[in-house]
Structure formats: C-alpha cells, structure tokens
Amino acid sequence: MDKPHPIHTMVEAAKEVFARPAYLGLAALIGLAAFVAQLWLPNYRLLGAVFATPEAAFALKAQLLASLLGGLFTNFDAVAAFSTVAVPLLFGIDVAMIVYFLRRRRAQLPRGEIAAGIGGAASGAIAAGCAACGSFLLITILSFLGATGALALLPLRGGELGLLSMALLLLSIFLIARRIVAPAVCEIRPHGNTPALKEQP
Amino acid sequence: MSHHLTLSLLGWAAAALLIGGTLAADNAAAQANPTAAPGNTEFMRPVTPRDHLRGSPDAPVKIVEFGDTECPLCKRFHPTLQRIVAEYPGKVAWVFRHYPVDEIHPKARKEAEATECAAELGGNDKFWAYLDRLYEITPSNDKLDPAELPRIAEHVGLNRARFESCLQSGKHAQRVAEDVDDALVAGATGTPYTVVIAPNGRLFAIVGAQPYATVKLVVDIALQQRK
Numbered sequence: 001m002d003k004p005h006p007i008h009t010m011v012e013a014a015k016e017v018f019a020r021p022a023y024l025g026l027a028a029l030i031g032l033a034a035f036v037a038q039l040w041l042p043n044y045r046l047l048g049a050v051f052a053t054p055e056a057a058f059a060l061k062a063q064l065l066a067s068l069l070g071g072l073f074t075n076f077d078a079v080a081a082f083s084t085v086a087v088p089l090l091f092g093i094d095v096a097m098i099v100y101f102l103r104r105r106r107a108q109l110p111r112g113e114i115a116a117g118i119g120g121a122a123s124g125a126i127a128a129g130c131a132a133c134g135s136f137l138l139i140t141i142l143s144f145l146g147a148t149g150a151l152a153l154l155p156l157r158g159g160e161l162g163l164l165s166m167a168l169l170l171l172s173i174f175l176i177a178r179r180i181v182a183p184a185v186c187e188i189r190p191h192g193n194t195p196a197l198k199e200q201p
Numbered sequence: 202m203s204h205h206l207t208l209s210l211l212g213w214a215a216a217a218l219l220i221g222g223t224l225a226a227d228n229a230a231a232q233a234n235p236t237a238a239p240g241n242t243e244f245m246r247p248v249t250p251r252d253h254l255r256g257s258p259d260a261p262v263k264i265v266e267f268g269d270t271e272c273p274l275c276k277r278f279h280p281t282l283q284r285i286v287a288e289y290p291g292k293v294a295w296v297f298r299h300y301p302v303d304e305i306h307p308k309a310r311k312e313a314e315a316t317e318c319a320a321e322l323g324g325n326d327k328f329w330a331y332l333d334r335l336y337e338i339t340p341s342n343d344k345l346d347p348a349e350l351p352r353i354a355e356h357v358g359l360n361r362a363r364f365e366s367c368l369q370s371g372k373h374a375q376r377v378a379e380d381v382d383d384a385l386v387a388g389a390t391g392t393p394y395t396v397v398i399a400p401n402g403r404l405f406a407i408v409g410a411q412p413y414a415t416v417k418l419v420v421d422i423a424l425q426q427r428k
Contacts, residue, residue: 042408045388046419049405055425063418070412074281075274 004181006174013177014093017100026099031092038084039071083162090169097176104180243404245387245396248296253320253328256286256294261400262423264416265296267384269392270313270332271306273341278393278410279333285416293420297332299377300384300392306343310377315350315364317373322359330357399426 004012018024040047047068051061072081248254248263266282268275286295299316301309312335319331334353339345354364367373387396388406397405397419403426405419 043411045406046408049403050419050422053403053422053426055427056422060418060422064415064422067412067414067418070414071409074277074412075409077273 009181010174010177013097013180016180017097020100023096023100027092027096029092030095031088034088034091035085036069038088039069040065043068077159079159080162083159083165087162087165087169090166090173094169094172094176097173097180101176101180245404246383248294248398252296252298253316253325254294254296255329256289257291258294260289260292260294262289262293262420263296263398264293264420265298265387265396265398267298267300267380267387267389267392267394267396269299269301269306269309270316270335270339271309271341271343271345272302272392274410275393276336276339276341278395279336281410281413281416282395283333284413285420288417289420292424297328298383299380300389300394301377301381302392308343308345308347310374311347311368312339312345312350313377313380314371314373315353315368317376318364318367319354319357319359321367321373322354322363323357327357327359331359397423399423401426 018027047064050056050064072084076084245265248265250258252265254263264282264285266278268278282295286293299310299313301313303310316328316331316335320328323330331353334356335345338349338353350368351361351365355361384394387394391408393410395407395416397407397416399405400423403423405423407416407419
C-alpha cells in the first residue's frame with residue numbers, strides 16, 4: 001500500500017485536531033505568547049524601567065508594549081522576520097497536536113517527537129534576534145566556543161538556524177500527525193508462549 | 202507514569218535553560234572584558250564634552266547610541282534618531298559612541314577610527330557629516346570598500362591627504378577601544394544599543410533598531426522625569 005504524502009498526513013491531522021476550537025485556541029495562545037516574547041524579552045530591562053516609572057501614565061506604558069511589536073519590521077532582516085513569525089506559529093501547532101494526541105489516545109509519546117519539538121523551539125529561541133548585528137543568543141554561545149567568526153562564512157549569517165528550527169518543528173508536527181491519523185489497532189505478537197495484545201496508535 | 206514525569210522534567214529543564222541562557226547573554230559580553238563592570242547602564246560613562254553630540258548640549262534628555270557602522274540595523278536606525286533630534290529641538294541631544302562588533306564586522310573598527318579622524322580634522326560637525334555619509338553609502342555587513350573612507354572625507358569637505366595620514370597612524374584606536382569598553386559596561390550585547398538619559402538621571406536602555414514610535418514614547422517618558 002502506498003504511503004500517504006507527508007503534507008497530506010499533516011493536513012488530515014490538522015483537520016482532525018483543529019476542528020475542535022479548544023485546540024485551535026491553545027495553538028493560537030501558545031503561538032501568540034511565543035511571538036510577543038521574542039519581541040518583548042530583548043527589551044525586558046526597558047519595560048521594567050518604564051513600568052517602574054510612576055510619572056508615566058499607564059496608557060503610555062501600554063503604547064510602548066504595542067510599539068515594540070513594530071520591531072518585527074525594523075529590527076530584523078527578511079529571513080529573521082520570517083522565522084520570528086513562522087517558528088511561534090509552528091510551535092503552537094506542534095504543542096496543540098501533542099496535547100491532543102496525549103489526551104485522545106492516552107498513550108505515551110515516543111522520544112523522537114518530543115526531541116524534534118524541543119529542538120525546534122530551542123533553536124528558534126537561540127536564533128531569535130539579528131545575527132548580523134550580534135544581538136542574539138547564538139553570538140554569545142559561539143563566543144564561548146571561540147567560533148563567532150564562523151557566522152561570517154554562512155550565507156545568511158546565522159539566519160540558517162531559524163530555518164533549521166522551522167525544519168525541526170515541521171518534522172515534529174509530521175511525526176505526531178502520522179500517529180494522530182493512524183488508526184488504533186491491536187498488534188498481535190505471534191511469537192512466545194504468551195501472545196500480548198497491545199494498542200498501537 | 203514515570204515516563205511522563207521524565208518528559209515533563211525534560212521540558213521544564215529545557216525551558217529553564219532557554220530563559221537562563223537568554224538572561225545570561227545580557228551579561229556575557231561584559232564578562233568577556235575582565236576590566237568591565239557587570240553590564241548595567243548605571244556604570245556607563247557620563248556624557249561629557251569629549252563626546253560627539255548632535256543637538257543642544259543643554260538638552261534635558263540625552264540619547265547615547267552605541268553603534269557599529271557595518272551593522273545593517275544601525276544603518277536602518279540612523280534616520281530614526283536623526284528624526285527624533287530634529288523633532289525635539291533643544292529637548293533631545295544625541296551622542297554617538299563606537300561599538301564595532303569585530304567578530305562579524307572586522308572592517309567596522311577602522312571605520313570608527315575614520316569617523317574620529319573626521320572629528321579631529323573638522324570638529325563635531327564633520328564627525329556627524331562623515332557618519333551620516335558612511336551610513337548612507339555602506340551596503341553593511343562588512344561590504345564597504347575601505348577605499349571609500351578617504352572619498353567620504355573628501356565628500357564632506359575634509360583634506361584627503363591629512364585624513365589618510367590620520368587613518369594610517371591609528372592614533373584614534375585607543376578612543377574607539379574606550380568606547381567599546383563603555384558599551385560593554387553599559388550592558389550592550391549587540392548593536393544598535395541606545396540609552397535614553399532622563400533629566401533626573403533615570404536610564405532607559407533600548408535594544409535593537411526599534412521603531413520610531415518606540416523611541417518617541419521613551420523620549421516622552423524621559424521628558425516627564427523632572428530633576
């Protein structure tokens with residue numbers, strides 16, 4: 001029997017999961033939280049200083065929070081801006097699908113899915129920021145390794161990490177989607193004296 | 202059950218590592234320099250006549266920018282601060298200090314020295330004219346041809362031969378190095394890094410090339426701080 005195309009598998013699983021508003025909401029909430037965190041966290045000191053200022057009206061403070069979101073268009077190059085939007089979106093989808101799978105099937109999740117998901121989110125967090133301006137976590141990590149100069153050799157100057165993050169998250173989504181669309185069957189083990197029945201999602 | 206517990210612990214550990222790593226990154230640059238205090242704007246060098254200042258020296262709000270001439274976001278941020286200074290005459294002054302990120306822009310340090318040569322030969326106005334022109338023509342990411350540096354000097358009305366002599370001497374390398382030390386002390390981990398100083402001395406550090414609206418809001422909040 002032909003294996004279904006990976007994209008078809010992911011679309012079918014997404015239809016099943018996101019037909020339920022609760023999971024759609026969960027994905028949106030996680031995606032939005034991850035997105036704004038990428039734009040606010042680098043300026044947490046500024047936000048702390050402004051919010052601790054009694055002279056500033058609350059409206060001004062709220063405006064500041066909103067204005068920092070505009071950094072997406074001024075503080076990133078095209079590749080980094082794309083990653084900044086895509087990684088939180090994929091992360092939200094991934095987490096919502098994992099939660100759906102765990103709740104529906106009450107099954108244990110193999111480490112592959114978890115590892116790909118964590119790897120994608122972690123590399124996305126490390127890649128957040130501007131590689132070309134030395135303002136992201138990867139620079140710090142590489143400087144500890146004495147390998148910062150290696151960034152200059154990369155065509156996207158470190159933006160590759162954002163793309164890697166997206167690839168890992170897509171892999172994680174595909175792996176969990178495959179399990180979601182697979183029918184629940186009972187596997188019969190013919191060998192041994194005591195045949196075991198095991199639910200296989 | 203224990204498997205779920207392990208995965209949960211793994212997830213929390215990953216989250217803690219990410220958050221801890223992000224926060225640690227703030228101080229990492231300062232720690233790389235043994236003479237620098239931990240990254241904190243409070244330890245930043247005060248604005249003095251030694252600085253290159255655009256706007257009124259008596260302006261109640263000072264904006265200190267730590268910039269790298271080969272950083273594409275500094276190039277993008279330059280017009281934002283030009284607009285801020287123009288729209289707050291007498292209220293906001295802009296100070297530029299050098300923070301060339303050598304690891305990714307090896308040419309930026311010499312370009313910083315070039316701006317200092319412009320200041321030596323033509324004063325504060327020529328420093329700014331040179332910096333404006335440099336940001337205008339550089340493609341960023343270390344792609345400016347060094348042969349352009351004396352051409353920029355000529356373009357802003359400086360004597361080319363004297364400029365070249367100054368640049369070759371390396372006499373301003375120490376000044377640039379002092380600015381880099383100050384950037385690290387102030388907590389800069391990348392560029393542009395901008396510190397808005399309110400009249401009462403309160404400091405607001407802006408990381409990155411934030412939009413005009415953000416800088417304007419911070420300036421407005423700083424102007425509300427009375428001595």
